[in-house]
Amino acid sequence: MTTTKYPTLIPRFLRYVKINTRSDENSTTIPSSEREVKFLQQLVTELKEIGLTDAVYHDDNGYVTATIPSNIDRTVPTIGFLAHVDTADFNAEGVNPQIVKNYDGHSVIPLDKKGEYTLDPKDFPALKKYQGHTLITTDGSTLLGSDDKSGVAEIFSLVEYLLAHPEIEHGDIRIGFGPDEEIGTGADHFKVPRFNADFAYTVDGGPLGQLEYETFSAAALHVDIKGKNVHPSTAYHTMINAIQLGIDYQNALPQNEVPEETKDREGFFHLLSFNGTPDHAELDYIIRDFERSGLTARKEKAQAIADQLNSQLDEPRVTVEMHDQYYNMIDVMKDHMDVVKLAEQAMHNLDITPDETPVRGGTDGSKISFMGLPTPNLFAGGENMHGRFEFVSEQTMAQAVDVLVEIVKLNAADH
Template sequence: MTKYENLIPRFLKYVKTETRSNEDSTTIPSAPNEVTFLHELEQELNELGLSEVNYNQDNAYVTALLPSNLDKKVPTIGFLAHIDTADFNAVGVNPQFVENYDGKSVIQLDDKGEFVLDPAEFPSLKKYAGHTLITTDGSTLLGADDKSGVAEIMTMLSYLLANPEIKHGDLKVGFGPDEEIGTGADKFDVPGFHADFAYTVDGGPLGQLEYETFSAAAFKLHIQGKNVHPSGAKGIMVNAIQLGVDFQAAFPKDETPETTDGREGYYHVLSFNGTVEEVDLDYIIRDFDQTGLEARKQFVVDLVDRMNAAYKEPRLTLKMWDQYQNMIDVMKDHMDVVQLAERAMEALDIKPDEEPVRGGTDGSKISFMGLPTPNIFAGGENMHGRYEYVSTQVMEQAVDVLLKISELNVSEN
């Protein structure tokens, strides 16, 4: 078989299965479609001939082992990917192919031309001259985050199984739910996974190698107003919408996702819903420094207290929680894991891109659980929306990197 056989057919099959996670759910996984898809992956792993294939009822991870074919012991590597997609329409994903893209043309996504990929707006397109791109049809996201990672890991496994002369140590794989809502790795079983280190295959463009993430928190704010007829509202009405507008207006206008980059943190309002009577807002808070994150959290607490003080009874109710920490706090003591991925990429003439990721991965939590887990590229661009796309060539290069990591793990130990 060829090295990349079934890579793209797998990917297309995966993205056409709807697996959007649900932040409001209390179950694991958060959505029934995730369960269905995970069992499909379980079946595929069994059909490929993997060992120890298991669906964990407690954490919804599907795990499996490709046993070593060596006569010596080398470290066990884990490869992980998540199967859920972000909070954007994921029903009826209809991938489109752009063959031999020229790196400069505008790509029309939908029939009406309402949604386009324009290099003037998305300059990342310019680096894909000569590539075959897979895009959306403008009505959904694509799901390359992270079904490209799932397809790449599966393709690596199938290639090694079909070519037993290729030497490798024990390789563990895991596919999990709910990364997009920040809960997927909460119950990951590190001792039961039996790996010495791991990689999430959940990054973006070619060469991404991430071992520093945001530290993250989130909060929900409920505002209770008092609605009376406008004709007699003076001194009585409390307009929850206006309080919500005032609350949002109090945040620094230059500390939002659309006004920051690099190592700058932000506050981000995700939703604002309600009426004069009551309003609910959802936010996330991000900072690379834990001290900075704590200061941002305190800013929110102080703002709520200050606004509540203007009323006889509290009108704003705050619920805040931490989501994950910057994984550099763990990875700084395990840079050998990062360096192995660096050497694998460099051996394939891929330049590692080690900029801190303005986001987080399941590897953040898993690293703090005791399994060092940096993140490597899977190929997706413009993730979480209708402008998402991926290069088939970059997906193939991701498979190459996984295989090279395994190869170097053998030759260097």
């Protein structure tokens, strides 16, 4: 299998990943980084160049939208395809993609020149699935950015293919590229009425066949600890070390309910950062559970630990702040399984086996579905995302475009 059916797919992807579009969780702007704005505005120009004249960048939410106009005289549901442009919190400056042609499925792939970092099938057994594929990897110093530059490039190839093949019947198709998915804020500002689609798909998944419509429910937890710092020489029964309180808080959480000890449908508490001095400390967590009731129980546990610690202190010194981030999209998708079945049929028609394993994470589609637009997630091809071991198969990226085209065909044929 080759990617010649979509000749700009890989060149566009390679060009895009070299552009740093990392989001900034400490920012209060929309989008969170100016580099995202510049890239999104660049996408508007490129969409217009390939023929989507209504492409526009929306200043109020950082989304780019455009339309492939219907080429038939009957009414069919309007599909949306969405991808995000930002990359995760790993080095994204100086991305230097490496090409491994006709991978044999068992060799160790060196990433950097010193050989310090490698893709070894012993560590990453998924490599064995890619015998005969052309792989795109990092050089070991950055992430790749397949999450979600693969999705962006694949949607562009869908647009180009449909415009070049007017014999393929379709209704209106809405295109969207957004910011800040990796910091969990981009979809908060998505405008469902303005997007004007009947249903949508995010093209933001991983390996071949992923079709995701069940996610974690999620909350963020911030723990603020006020210590009492005095000189160690006079600290006896006086000092209250905020760092030690932070350690006590962490140790009071269930030690086996962490990402590295959980799988399948098990939830967790994940400590993201711990900073402090004896005078003041802060801990940041994410809390995840597939069940809304489970998320609530975990939040109650987080508060109860703070209450217990405070009960032993001279005054309340441990404060927790929590906010929900997104909920399991199955709560919405269970009433819109026709959208899932359309994608299932498209994959079956292409001899791709759908993998509908629940996502141990979330997507923009989680929030957008709860806004009233059913939006499951489709594979884009990436493996080992968010770090130096990330890679993607050229052939899988082409198959992702095949699925998008097939969804469009089936949607028109069914109406």
